[in-house]
Amino acid sequence: MIDYSSTIDEIYEIILAEENIGKAAWYIPELANVNPDQFGVHLSCLDGQGYGIGDYKTKFSIQSISKVLSLSLAYKMLGDQIWERVGVEPSGNPFNSLIQLETDLGIPRNPLINGGAMVICDLLFSHLQKPIEDYLAFIRSICGNDTINYSAEIAASEKSVGYRNVALCNFIKSFGNIKNDPTAVLDFYFYMCSIEMTCEELSKTFLFLVHDGKMPTTQEEILTPSKSKRINAIMQTCGFYDESGEFSFRVGLPGKSGVGGGILALHPQKYCISVWSPKLNQKGNSYRGMKFLELFTTKTESSIF
Ligand code: DON
Numbered sequence: 319m320i321d322y323s324s325t326i327d328e329i330y331e332i333i334l335a336e337e338n339i340g341k342a343a344w345y346i347p348e349l350a351n352v353n354p355d356q357f358g359v360h361l362s363c364l365d366g367q368g369y370g371i372g373d374y375k376t377k378f379s380i381q382s383i384s385k386v387l388s389l390s391l392a393y394k395m396l397g398d399q400i401w402e403r404v405g406v407e408p409s410g411n412p413f414n415s416l417i418q419l420e421t422d423l424g425i426p427r428n429p430l431i432n433g434g435a436m437v438i439c440d441l442l443f444s445h446l447q448k449p450i451e452d453y454l455a456f457i458r459s460i461c462g463n464d465t466i467n468y469s470a471e472i473a474a475s476e477k478s479v480g481y482r483n484v485a486l487c488n489f490i491k492s493f494g495n496i497k498n499d500p501t502a503v504l505d506f507y508f509y510m511c512s513i514e515m516t517c518e519e520l521s522k523t524f525l526f527l528v529h530d531g532k533m534p535t536t537q538e539e540i541l542t543p544s545k546s547k548r549i550n551a552i553m554q555t556c557g558f559y560d561e562s563g564e565f566s567f568r569v570g571l572p573g574k575s576g577v578g579g580g581i582l583a584l585h586p587q588k589y590c591i592s593v594w595s596p597k598l599n600q601k602g603n604s605y606r607g608m609k610f611l612e613l614f615t616t617k618t619e620s621s622i623f
Pocket residue numbers: 380381382383413414430431432476483511559575576577578602
């Protein structure tokens with residue numbers, strides 16, 4: 319069994335000693351109020367090893383990291399038909415960009431940008447009896463933790479200023495690729511993004527994608543191996559919006575970031591690691607999170623490449 323803990327301690331100290339650059343999510347009032355110097359890391363390994371440092375037991379807003387879980391649920395329930403409504407190509411544009419939707423006739427490039435995640439919310443909205451409750455129940459079941467919850471305050475805070483997301487959802491609706499009432503889909507979307515977790519909960523929740531779609535504890539199948547592989551492929555190519563190439567180049571793992579400052583990355587068959595530090599770089603990805611993971615895969619020689 320490889321012991322990653324001393325490497326994690328070492329990198330944590332290196333990064334803590336450096337200046338913390340960037341700005342916490344400026345456009346969601348509740349997120350702008352978070353203490354920007356919090357910094358946590360947690361690693362969960364398939365062999366049962368777990369290790370955390372810093373603020374790894376503090377809840378934070380996982381934001382877009384939630385999009386991987388909503389995609390997983392939609393893919394599990396509906397299979398390949400979801401690809402008729404959303405693509406699998408990196409967009410090369412910011413996560414909330416409207417620009418490609420016009421020429422792409424309302425089919426978002428991938429499910430991890432805002433428009434794509436809204437189409438996934440719309441699909442779930444059509445097929446779940448109680449979308450908000452049922453999505454939460456899905457997350458609680460894979461995390462094995464009933465304390466996971468939405469933040470109604472953060473969802474409301476984002477809704478109060480969510481003009482761009484309102485535009486995106488209505489624009490996609492104009493092409494017929496949102497089937498339900500856009501206001502209801504947006505409410506679900508804002509809730510979906512407002513899920514709160516600690517680094518420890520996050521790295522444990524995503525272990526099923528390290529283990530070919532199965533829960534490592536019970537061996538219960540969340541996704542088939544083929545679906546699990548494809549979700550990881552989409553995280554690899556699209557998980558960091560217009561910085562996906564940079565993350566792949568520097569870190570070399572499938573992963574997903576959120577504007578709450580969290581980053582989740584995983585090595586199939588080995589481990590899942592989460593880093594949280596609210597200050598974001600200009601592309602909206604955690605400055606310290608990117609740095610930590612770059613050093614981690616370099617020092618442990620554990621990128622997938
Ligand atoms: O919709 C938004 O802008 C946020 N709720 C989520 C953005 C985020 O984390 C990055 N997105 N892909």
